[in-house]
Amino acid sequence: MNWDVIVIGGGGAGLAAAASAAESGASVLLLESELELGGSTQLSAGMFTAAGTSVQAALGVDDSPERFFQHYMDLNQWMLKPGLVRAFCEQAGPTLEWLLGLGVEIPAVVSHNAHMPGLCQAGVEDVWRGHVPKDQGLGLVQVLARACRTGGVEIVLGTRVDRLLHEDGRVVGAVADDVEVRAGAVVVASGGFARDPELLDRYYPSAGRAGDALFVVAAPGSRGDHLRFGEQVGAAVTGHEWGLMLPTAYFQRLHHWQSGFPPRSRVYVNGHGRRFMDEDASYAVSGGIIEAQDGPVWAIFDERARRGLPPGYAHWTPEHVLAEAEADRTARAATLPELAETIGVPADALVATVERWNAQLPHGRDADFLRHRTLAAKGADGPLDPIGEPPFYAVRTLPAELVCTHAGLEINASAQVLDVRGDVVPGLYAAGEAGAGVLGPRYVGGGNAVANALTMGRIAGLDAARTAGASAAAASA
16 A cells, blocks of 8 residues: 555646656556546636747737746736746646647637637736636546546545545645555645635635625535645645635526526626726626625616527526516616615716716726726627616626635745745645645636646646655665
8 A cells, every 4th residue: 555646636737747757757646535537626716827838829819828827927016926826827828738639629710708619818917828628627527537547546436535644744645445555646626615615614714704695616626635634744824814705696506607697788887886896897896895885786788688698508598587587686786876866876877877987888998997998808799788678687697606715825936835834834735726835815716726726736736746655765875
C-alpha cells in the first residue's frame, strides 16, 4: 500500500495532478469520495482563462502572461501574493497547451459565449482570454481521465479520505475506510466547501446575505474536507470571505443554462429608482456593483419582454414569470409609477430612468454604461426593444448563486501547503478550491476556477512526483 503520490479528489485539479505526476514516472493513487470523476469541473462550461496561447496567436491576439498578471492583480487590488499569481499566470498558457496535446479541442475561432467552442471574452480583460473547449467541462474531465488511465493511475471511487498521515512533521499518506495508505507526497484536491453550511458560516458568511434566495451549484463533494485536513497538520488557511456568487433572479434555483436568462430588454435600478450599471456586465464585477447599491436591486421589463422569453428553461419563461406575478412574488403594475410604488422607489426617477434607457438602447447606443459594447462582444444581433408595453414587471436581482468558495489551504508557487508560520508542510500539496491564494476577492471572469484547478493541479502533480522521488532516493541511500 505504498505509492509515490496520493491525490485526494477526482475533479479537475485532482485529475490534472494525477496525470502530471504519472507522466513524470510516479506511481499514483487517486481517491475520489463520489461515485464518478469530475467534481465541479464536470458541471462547468470548461472555459479556461490563459494568456499567450496558440489559440490566441492563431486569431492574431497579442497577449502575454505579464499582461495577464497585471490585470489579475489590479482587479484584485493587489490583495493576493504576487509570486503565486505570477506562477499561475505564467503556467496557465503551458497548461492549456498540455491539454491540447492530450486531446482537448479548442478551435481558433471567435466565440460569443461560454458554450460556443473558441476564444471569448472571459471578464473585463483588455484582450480575450476565455478558451472554451468542445464538450465543455465534461470534455476536459474525459480527456484528463483518459490520460490518468493511460499513465497507470490507480483510481478508486466512492472512497472518502478520513485523515492525513502526519509523522515526524511530514505528511506520509492518508487514511481511507480505516486503511492506511502511504506515499512520498499527498495532493489535496477535494474541492471547496459550498455544500457545508457550518463551514460557509465560518469562512464565507457573506453568502448568507442572499437569505432564502441562496442556492448552490457546486458539486456534491464540496464539503470542505481540505479544511479538516489542514487542521490536522497545522496548515494556514487563507481566502476568508472570498468566493463566487453570481447575480440571479430571486426565483432561480439552477445554473443559468438550466434556469434561463432574463429578457434582453431590461433595466436594473437601485433603491433610488436609478439605473447604475451595464445589465450584461461580466460577473467578474457585476456582483460587487449590485451589492454596493442602496436598497434592493430590481430588473425592470415589460409585457413584450416577458412574452418574448424562450421556452425550454426552468425559470426564465413567460409562464414562470407570469406565475410568480400572479402569486405576488414578482411585482407587476399597469404603469411605471404604480410599479415604483409597489417596489418602494421614487416614481419620477423610475419613469425618467426607463425613458432615458428607451432613448438609447433601442437605438444601439448606451452613452451612460456602454452596454452596446458588451452586447456586440456577445454577438447580439438587432436592436433592443423599448420598454413600454404594459403591464410592467420588477424582479428582485441579487448575488445568490454560489458557484465556488475561495478559502482553503495556503499554498506557494509550487502548490506546497504552508503552515501557520508560513513554512512548507513537507509532503503536502493542494490545488483547485482546496489550495487557496489564486482565486481572490474578485473572480477575473469565466474560466478562472477551471484554469486555477488545472494549472495548479498540474504544478502540484509535477512537484509532488519530484518530492516523492527525492524521498525515495533518500530512503534508499
